[in-house]
Amino acid sequence: MDTRDYIRLEEELGAHNYKPLDVVLSRGEGVWVWDVEGKKYLDCLSAYSAVNQGHCHPKIQRTMIEQAQTLTLTSRAFRNDQLGRLYQELCELTNSHKVLPMNSGAEAVETVIKAVRKWGYTTKGIPPDQAEVIVCENNFHGRTIAIIGFSSEFQYREGFGPFAPGFNVIPFGDATALKRAITANTVGFLVEPIQGEAGVILPPSGYLTEVRSICTDHNVVLVLDEIQTGLGRTGKLLAEEHDGIEADVTLVGKALSGGFYPISAVLSNSEVLGVFMPGDHGSTFGGNPLACAVARTACRVLIEEGMIENAEAMGDYFQSQLKAIRSDTIKEVRGKGLMIGVELSAEVGGARRYCEKLMTRGILCKETHDHIIRFTPPLVITKDQIDWAMERIAPVLSGS
Numbered sequence: 001m002d003t004r005d006y007i008r009l010e011e012e013l014g015a016h017n018y019k020p021l022d023v024v025l026s027r028g029e030g031v032w033v034w035d036v037e038g039k040k041y042l043d044c045l046s047a048y049s050a051v052n053q054g055h056c057h058p059k060i061q062r063t064m065i066e067q068a069q070t071l072t073l074t075s076r077a078f079r080n081d082q083l084g085r086l087y088q089e090l091c092e093l094t095n096s097h098k099v100l101p102m103n104s105g106a107e108a109v110e111t112v113i114k115a116v117r118k119w120g121y122t123t124k125g126i127p128p129d130q131a132e133v134i135v136c137e138n139n140f141h142g143r144t145i146a147i148i149g150f151s152s153e154f155q156y157r158e159g160f161g162p163f164a165p166g167f168n169v170i171p172f173g174d175a176t177a178l179k180r181a182i183t184a185n186t187v188g189f190l191v192e193p194i195q196g197e198a199g200v201i202l203p204p205s206g207y208l209t210e211v212r213s214i215c216t217d218h219n220v221v222l223v224l225d226e227i228q229t230g231l232g233r234t235g236k237l238l239a240e241e242h243d244g245i246e247a248d249v250t251l252v253g254k255a256l257s258g259g260f261y262p263i264s265a266v267l268s269n270s271e272v273l274g275v276f277m278p279g280d281h282g283s284t285f286g287g288n289p290l291a292c293a294v295a296r297t298a299c300r301v302l303i304e305e306g307m308i309e310n311a312e313a314m315g316d317y318f319q320s321q322l323k324a325i326r327s328d329t330i331k332e333v334r335g336k337g338l339m340i341g342v343e344l345s346a347e348v349g350g351a352r353r354y355c356e357k358l359m360t361r362g363i364l365c366k367e368t369h370d371h372i373i374r375f376t377p378p379l380v381i382t383k384d385q386i387d388w389a390m391e392r393i394a395p396v397l398s399g400s
């Protein structure tokens, strides 16, 4: 089979819910991936920041294999010897008090919506079925029915209604809008510290600090969706640290397993997760020993191997190199750490073409919306590898 055969199988037999670049990958190591023809690429997407630790990290891989040979799934009907230790390590790492493990990011979001609603009814005395959760325009929190119901992206919703009520959408980065939107029935504010899928949109400085104090003043649970920004991506363990604040609930996923296994978690430092009683919520695979063991090692290597500091240093370097490209093609380079967006001018006809060109030169990245290219390589990237990438990116983005 060659590249064309693999693509044909996917096209004929799969649902067309993605439009991938036509590269068929079969191997990965660190920042590098190889296609079925043996061609090497530098991965500048990192599976939407799920492989922050680099592809097939040897220590996570060893844990995965060892745990797979020991015990993989018990269900939560019984306890297992990995879960409590994951809780302990996550709480210590993120200064949280309680953890609820799930599988995907969207499930963590669904979980927190249930939790803040019940918290509102039991602690704030909100009348039944009246709880409101405030979210932001251009949010991305996943693809389940409840979540897409409060998306402001036409395509995410179109054709999929009816949707769940109880959500109120306000502009991102506007603390006054939050203050105005809060009612007696507001239970939570769900927001990304930096909007990733929307195109690496940073809020005005001071926004999160203001949001923190508004939520405290009005007894509203502040939920930060750090599924993409968390676990080192922005040069801090959690993006909230840039503003010196602490959310009441933090959602992590993606890099929580370093790309080996779907695992997400709701981390809570208030009484929010305390509302769940036996039977209120669950997941067959959530908190399974394989996922827990993998997550423990994935978090450990982030710290032990200095990946977070590297993300900060290499992020600054990569951004400065991208900003140095003199070209009418580029409208703006922005980001934090290794979460970088390059917005192209509207006149150049979309980012897709540029991603395809970069692919032929050995750089894998993906457009988000029409005009933005996201550069989010694994956090283990070195200066030499960025230089290697820039030799290929600069000519493509300067149109030569």
Ligand SMILES: *Cc1c(COP(=O)(O)O)cnc(C)c1O
Binding pocket: 048, 103, 104, 105, 106, 107, 109, 140, 141, 142, 143, 192, 196, 197, 225, 226, 227, 228, 229, 253, 254
């Ligand atoms: C990817 C992502 C999600 C959804 O995670 P899935 O694992 O794809 O369900 C939620 N929120 C943010 C900010 C994300 O980037």
